Amino acid sequence: MKVIAVILLISASFFSTQAQVSPTPIQLSEALELAQKANQQIRLAKIDEQIAGANLKQTEAIWLPQLNLSYTAMNTNNPLNAFGFKLQQANVTAADFNPALLNNPGATPNYLTQLSLQQPIVNMDMLYMRKAAEKQTEVLSLQTKRTVEAVKLQVTQVYLNLQFLYAAEAVTKTALTTVQSIYSFTKNRFDQGLMQKSDLLNVEVQVKNAETQLNDIQSKIASASDQLGLLMNQPKGIIYTTNTVVLALPTSIVKTIPTNRSDIKAMETGLGIYDIAIKGTKMSWLPRLNAFANYQLNDKKALGFKAGSYFAGVQLSWDILKGNQTKNKAATQIIEKSKLKEQYNSRLDQEQVALQSALRNLKDAQYKYGQLQKSIEQAEEALRILQNRYQQGLVSTNDILLAQTQLAQQKLMQAEAKLAEYSAINYYDFLTTVQ
Structure with a gap:
């Protein structure tokens, strides 16, 4: 029995230590640096780039002996x-x-x-195949750059979400403290026979709701930390804490999608590859x-x-005649190029709509934040007045609980508005990033 008791004591101590692991603070710049070095999406993009480089080396056979x-x-x-x-x-x-x-x-x-x-x-068609392979490596390099930018967008967004969750946790803890103080006052009055059991039960329900909401937020913090760890390719199960991040638009706002953006440039280069491929197909008519x-x-x-x-x-x-194979192949490539051109124009239109939407969302979030700031000031004053009157027995328990709930909701909505503002700025940066 003594041995079992010792084992249970050691196990309890171990799990208690595990449960009390302190959160790991991390700055946004650190998260971005780690992601750029270890992110799996970036690694895969670089591997694709290396494959394209290896394929280019294979085309050296057009002039090397066998x-x-x-x-x-x-x-x-x-x-x-x-x-x-x-x-x-x-x-x-x-x-x-x-x-x-x-x-x-x-x-x-x-x-x-x-x-x-x-x-x-002399093999002119093979020479153009090599030129196309060179352009393909350029396309993969641009796509890798865009992947890095996309990972930056994701890391920043998850970090902003985590920052919002900690703000929501602070609001909920404040609300819980307020409700608990109301509960203590109500319980004291109930024990004195000055309040009904229903009033005490209403406050108890509000306390449980606040505790449940706090638990949900803490669970979401753990999930957001896991997402951040995944993007940085770090061990799972670490809870990260954030530093305050403030994002702002540049002084000169870009309202048109830049065509020298890496992914747009990659599509333009892809169009150039089709031009080279079409010429290479036509060159296959020449003698070797x-x-x-x-x-x-x-x-x-x-x-x-x-x-x-x-x-x-x-x-x-x-090859004087190959059953119109060369002619039809060139015609197919011309059609494929036309399709890629349409996709390019469609992509530009979609990105332009996304940019305009991001700017509108930013404006709406800023307006909403300002409006909520005024609402919070009014709700805080209303709660202060109701608390004084509640202690004097002039208002009901439902009135003060409603005022406290309203204040907490206004603060959470303001934190959401700030998240929406920063998310819009983050997406704007992603849409307008150039080489």
Whole structure:
């Protein structure tokens, strides 16, 4: 029993220590820096960029030589091939011209060591393919930059949400303290027989509501911390606390989506890739010029390298007609480019609408914040008056509880308005960020 008691005591101490882990303070600049270094979305975007770079290196084959070494063992009784093997081995004798032997040579072995070289010289269509691959790496680089900007948007937004939740927690704690003081006063009056049981129960209900609301907010703080940790690729389960962040619009407001924004620029570059691809397809009509060379060693014995021979040359090839394949491929690429152009214009229109909406939301949030500030001042004064009158027994419990609830709601709405204002500014920055 003593051992069990010690174990239970140690377990209780452990879980108590775990539950009392203090929150980790973090600044927005620190969160952004960690996300830029470790965020998984950014890592994946950089990997895609590396893949595009590797694909570009593959196109170096348009001017680099290709060299192949092979060793082949063969055996045949085919008359033509058997005599050819002997010729390649430089092993033909007068007896080999015997018609009986020519017609029935028997099994004839040949061991061929071969070194082959292919050297591209002029392939215009492949040259344009390389240019398209170069542009593709540029597109992926721009997309990576936009991914970094998008992660910045997400981290800032989660941080602002967390900041709002802590403001809501402070409001709720203040409201809970106020309700608890009302409860203490009401309980004292009830014990003295000066108030009814229904008044005390109403205050108790309000206390429970405030406690429940506080618990919900603290749970949301934990969830928002998990989201922030995920964006920063940090261990889960850490509760983060925020420093006060103040966002403001720049002095000169941009009201038109900039076309040099990274994602817009990526789409423009994509249009350029189609131009290059179309030219490359048309260039496939031109002749190709390539060189080749081959060196062989033939022997009738394994691992023999007796008779050596070579041949080399230059080949000019021209696909004169390919069943309209090239023409139709170019036509398809032109249509695909037209589709991308429409998507580009549609994207600009959508982003422009989003920018105007962000500016309107910002204006509405600022107006709402100002209006709520006046409402809060009036609600605070009304609560102060009702508290004095309540202590004198001149107003009902419902009146003071309603006033306290109204004040808490006004403060929460003001915090929400500030969150909406900062969220609009954050989104505005994302929409107008340029290279």
